[in-house]
Structure formats: structure tokens, C-alpha cells
Amino acid sequence: MRPQDSATTDRTAPQDLPSIIRPYGDTTGDAMVQLSFSLPVPAGKRAELAALQLAGKMGLEPASVVHSKAMGPNFTFFIVYGKVNHLIDYAGIEVPEGREYPLLSGKEIDLAIRTVLSRRMVVVGACIGTDAHTVGIDAILNVKGFAGEKGLEYHREIQVINMGAQVTVEELVERAKAENADAVLVSQVVTQKNAHIHNTKQMAAAFHAAYPTAVGPGMGRPLLIAGGPRFDTVTEQELGVDRIFGKGTTPREVASYLVHALLPSWTPENPAEGER
Ligand code: B12
The missing domain is CATH 3.40.50.280 (Cobalamin-binding domain)
Structure with a gap:
């Protein structure tokens, strides 16, 4: 296989990579993420609290509902913005080889x-x-x-x-x-x-x-x-x-x-x- 043909091989040397990273929302490393989903309930206060409960159970703490909109009488769409506590070991990630064959002309x-x-x-x-x-x-x-x-x-x-x-x-x-x-x-x-x-x-x-x-x-x-x-x-x-x-x-x-x-x-x- 010609080495340049590997589609997704990460060529960055491990020493050039940041080791531990967090998501970026408003400022670097603030760990803020945005999530969208819908729930099978009518729009309203109870629906928003249900969305926040789900966000909390998914590890977003604190979280806020930044958008909610009724989709017909019995469904609501949400966008939630919140902080996660998880860290990612970026340098430790093993990137699989992309293609096991050469790309031909x-x-x-x-x-x-x-x-x-x-x-x-x-x-x-x-x-x-x-x-x-x-x-x-x-x-x-x-x-x-x-x-x-x-x-x-x-x-x-x-x-x-x-x-x-x-x-x-x-x-x-x-x-x-x-x-x-x-x-x-x-x-x-x-x-x-x-x-x-x-x-x-x-x-x-x-x-x-x-x-x-x-x-x-x-x-x-x-x-x-x-x-x-x-x-x-x-x-x-x-x-x-x-x-x-x-x-x-x-x-x-x-x-x-x-x-x-x-x-x-x-x-x-x-x-x-x-x-x-
Ligand atoms: C265009 C489109 C349509 C057109 C299709 C026209 C046509 N002739 O193809 C129309 C309007 C007909 C349509 C209808 C429907 N659609 Co539609 N459609 C889309 C849309 C907007 C784009 C799809 C597309 O063309 N992508 C561009 C191509 C190039 O990308 P691709 O398909 O991924 O193909 C690439 C690779 O995947 C790969 N690939 C794909 N196939 C193959 C095969 C081989 C052998 C290989 C090697 C590679 C390969 O190579 C391609 C190039 O890189 C998507 C949303 C989206 N943005 O993807 C929704 C979407 C696919 N549709 C959706 C839905 C729900 C429908 C409908 C059920 C809507 C309805 N209620 O009627 C119907 C179903 C009709 C049916 N019986 O299938 C959903 C599917 C959801 C899901 N989870 O399944 C999507 C995701 C929209 C959404 N977010 O809800 N749709």
C-alpha cells in the first residue's frame, strides 16, 4: 500500500497534540455543549422541566433550555445548553487506518x-x-x-x-x-x-x-x-x-x-x- 493513500490516518505527531481537552462553548475549556432533542409531550413548563431532567441525567450540570417549540399538539423540540464534567484524553486516541487498499487513478x-x-x-x-x-x-x-x-x-x-x-x-x-x-x-x-x-x-x-x-x-x-x-x-x-x-x-x-x-x-x- 502506498503510504499517502491512507484516508483517515492522523499524521499529527502525538507530542504536538493537547493531551486532555474539554468542549468549547463561549470560552476555551468552559465545557459547554449544546444538545437538541424532542420529547413526546405538549410544550409548556412541565415539558421544559422534563428536558432539564434529561439533560441532568446525561451529565449536563448546570443546564438551561435555550429554545423550545411545539411540534404539533403532543411533541416539543428543545435545544439545551449546559456544562459537562467529562474530560477527553485526546493524545491517547488511536485513529484507525482508513483504507486497506491504494487509491488508483x-x-x-x-x-x-x-x-x-x-x-x-x-x-x-x-x-x-x-x-x-x-x-x-x-x-x-x-x-x-x-x-x-x-x-x-x-x-x-x-x-x-x-x-x-x-x-x-x-x-x-x-x-x-x-x-x-x-x-x-x-x-x-x-x-x-x-x-x-x-x-x-x-x-x-x-x-x-x-x-x-x-x-x-x-x-x-x-x-x-x-x-x-x-x-x-x-x-x-x-x-x-x-x-x-x-x-x-x-x-x-x-x-x-x-x-x-x-x-x-x-x-x-x-x-x-x-x-x-
Ligand atoms: C434528497 C432527500 C429526499 C428526496 C430523495 C430524492 C432522490 N431521488 O434521492 C425525497 C424528497 C424523495 C425524499 C423523500 C423522503 N425522505 Co429524504 N432526504 C433527502 C435528503 C435531504 C438528502 C439525501 C441526499 O440526497 N444526500 C446526498 C447524497 C450524496 O448523500 P448520501 O445519500 O449519504 O450518499 C453518499 C454516501 O452515503 C455514500 N453512499 C450512499 N449510498 C451508497 C451506495 C453505495 C453502493 C456506495 C458505495 C456508497 C453509497 O456515497 C454517497 C456519496 O458520498 C436527506 C437529508 C440529508 N441532508 O441527508 C433526507 C432524509 C434522508 N430523508 C428522510 C426521510 C424521512 C424521507 C421520507 C420518509 C419523508 C416522508 N415522510 O415522505 C421520504 C422517503 C421516501 C422513500 N420512500 O425513501 C430522512 C431519513 C431519516 C431516517 N432516520 O431514516 C432524512 C435523513 C431527512 C431527515 N433528517 O429527516 N428525501
């Missing part, structure tokens, strides 16, 4: 696929369940791309089938089989009642059942990739997928991962080694 991605696969890589993408938020998956797949990077469709060597929104698991498995998909990319943005977790697990289970052989270009199960802004509480193992991508993901990160995971024999420094 567009040319390197196409070259890798052409050299090792000798055909186009087939990627099937969809928003599954009732989710209609297509902006995220389109940002990864469509030519237009995201954050100044072109989407996967831009690559000559990647064939993209974007099935759009509200695709059922059955439709997705059927299409992946029909297209001989190398990778299946699923987006889940709605997280109400953990729909994103249930839907992704259901999708993964269906692919594991439909494909008896392990991941492998043209023969086994397609690589399963889940993406969305709120997957940070679960692991790949829990969902049954090969990789999760979170908020801020760019198409190049995904394309580089596809090369890393599906064409492991290819290395950007010496592409000839991967030829077969």
Missing part, C-alpha cells in the same frame, strides 16, 4: 480490469426496499459522479446497470444473475426502525443462498457492497456483505476497492505481474 483502474479480467467488469446497483433516495448511489454510479470525480459509468472497462429505487431483493438477485454481475452495490439511506440493516441483511442472505461458490469474477458470488450515511454502528460481518461505504464516499474509492477485491493479483506499481 482512472487509468490504473481501467488498465487493471483490461489486463487481469480481459473483459468489462459488470456492476449492478440499486436502492433496495422502500428506499427512494437515489442521490447517493447515483453519485457513485452515474457519469456525473461526486466531489469532482466521475462515477463508475465513466470507466470504459466498467459496465454499470443502475436499477434505480425501490428494487426488491428478488429483482436484484435475478438481474445480477442475468448480467453475470461481478459486484452488486446497494444503497440504504432511510434508517427508520433500522430498515437499512434489515434490508441489507436480507439482501446478503439471498445472495449467499443463490450463489453456492465464494466471490470470484465470472464464477462465484458477486462482491456485495452496501453504502449509505448511517452504517457506522454495524460491521460487514454482521450484515453479511464484503464492504460498507459511508458518508462522503467518492466513486474513485469504490472503483479502487473493486480492483483490490476482485483483481487481487494486480498491483499498481507493476501491472504486468497480474497478467494471466
Whole structure:
């Protein structure tokens, strides 16, 4: 791996870091924080006292309600401002490595696929369940791309089938089989009642059942990739997928991962080694 490729590695030397820190509200180190939440009660004095009780139980002492507003007859929204007593050992924090694979250029991605696969890589993408938020998956797949990077469709060597929104698991498995998909990319943005977790697990289970052989270009199960802004509480193992991508993901990160995971024999420094 090229050292400069690690996305979130903190390059600040530990001796340059403050060791113990507190939140900053009005003045440095005053430990003041602001918190917003809603309670299922009508607005009023009792509701504000309930909000303060919650703040106290969360360790905000003293605290004050700086804003409260009725949201319909039986709900109230609050902003509470208060002091916390907790300290953070900033220098002691261990920052995980971001990416376990190198970030490739567009040319390197196409070259890798052409050299090792000798055909186009087939990627099937969809928003599954009732989710209609297509902006995220389109940002990864469509030519237009995201954050100044072109989407996967831009690559000559990647064939993209974007099935759009509200695709059922059955439709997705059927299409992946029909297209001989190398990778299946699923987006889940709605997280109400953990729909994103249930839907992704259901999708993964269906692919594991439909494909008896392990991941492998043209023969086994397609690589399963889940993406969305709120997957940070679960692991790949829990969902049954090969990789999760979170908020801020760019198409190049995904394309580089596809090369890393599906064409492991290819290395950007010496592409000839991967030829077969
Ligand atoms: C635009 C939008 C809509 C549009 C969607 C239009 C469309 N064609 O996509 C419309 C108006 C249709 C809509 C409807 C609804 N929405 Co809406 N919507 C949003 C909004 C404002 C922006 C989402 C967005 O486009 N983000 C920009 C993209 C680029 O970011 P992203 O999705 O995170 O994607 C990035 C990464 O996560 C990742 N990624 C995402 N998917 C994938 C997939 C793969 C394979 C990979 C590798 C990476 C990846 O890469 C992307 C680029 O970095 C959000 C609030 C917000 N600010 O996020 C609410 C929000 C998502 N919506 C919400 C809700 C509740 C709804 C509705 C239920 C509202 C209603 N009562 O009708 C409906 C649901 C419709 C449905 N059936 O799904 C809630 C969800 C809350 C929750 N906990 O689930 C949010 C968070 C708003 C809120 N705060 O309440 N919505």
C-alpha cells in the first residue's frame, strides 16, 4: 500500500497534540455543549422541566433550555445548553487506518480490469426496499459522479446497470444473475426502525443462498457492497456483505476497492505481474 493513500490516518505527531481537552462553548475549556432533542409531550413548563431532567441525567450540570417549540399538539423540540464534567484524553486516541487498499487513478483502474479480467467488469446497483433516495448511489454510479470525480459509468472497462429505487431483493438477485454481475452495490439511506440493516441483511442472505461458490469474477458470488450515511454502528460481518461505504464516499474509492477485491493479483506499481 502506498503510504499517502491512507484516508483517515492522523499524521499529527502525538507530542504536538493537547493531551486532555474539554468542549468549547463561549470560552476555551468552559465545557459547554449544546444538545437538541424532542420529547413526546405538549410544550409548556412541565415539558421544559422534563428536558432539564434529561439533560441532568446525561451529565449536563448546570443546564438551561435555550429554545423550545411545539411540534404539533403532543411533541416539543428543545435545544439545551449546559456544562459537562467529562474530560477527553485526546493524545491517547488511536485513529484507525482508513483504507486497506491504494487509491488508483482512472487509468490504473481501467488498465487493471483490461489486463487481469480481459473483459468489462459488470456492476449492478440499486436502492433496495422502500428506499427512494437515489442521490447517493447515483453519485457513485452515474457519469456525473461526486466531489469532482466521475462515477463508475465513466470507466470504459466498467459496465454499470443502475436499477434505480425501490428494487426488491428478488429483482436484484435475478438481474445480477442475468448480467453475470461481478459486484452488486446497494444503497440504504432511510434508517427508520433500522430498515437499512434489515434490508441489507436480507439482501446478503439471498445472495449467499443463490450463489453456492465464494466471490470470484465470472464464477462465484458477486462482491456485495452496501453504502449509505448511517452504517457506522454495524460491521460487514454482521450484515453479511464484503464492504460498507459511508458518508462522503467518492466513486474513485469504490472503483479502487473493486480492483483490490476482485483483481487481487494486480498491483499498481507493476501491472504486468497480474497478467494471466
Ligand atoms: C434528497 C432527500 C429526499 C428526496 C430523495 C430524492 C432522490 N431521488 O434521492 C425525497 C424528497 C424523495 C425524499 C423523500 C423522503 N425522505 Co429524504 N432526504 C433527502 C435528503 C435531504 C438528502 C439525501 C441526499 O440526497 N444526500 C446526498 C447524497 C450524496 O448523500 P448520501 O445519500 O449519504 O450518499 C453518499 C454516501 O452515503 C455514500 N453512499 C450512499 N449510498 C451508497 C451506495 C453505495 C453502493 C456506495 C458505495 C456508497 C453509497 O456515497 C454517497 C456519496 O458520498 C436527506 C437529508 C440529508 N441532508 O441527508 C433526507 C432524509 C434522508 N430523508 C428522510 C426521510 C424521512 C424521507 C421520507 C420518509 C419523508 C416522508 N415522510 O415522505 C421520504 C422517503 C421516501 C422513500 N420512500 O425513501 C430522512 C431519513 C431519516 C431516517 N432516520 O431514516 C432524512 C435523513 C431527512 C431527515 N433528517 O429527516 N428525501
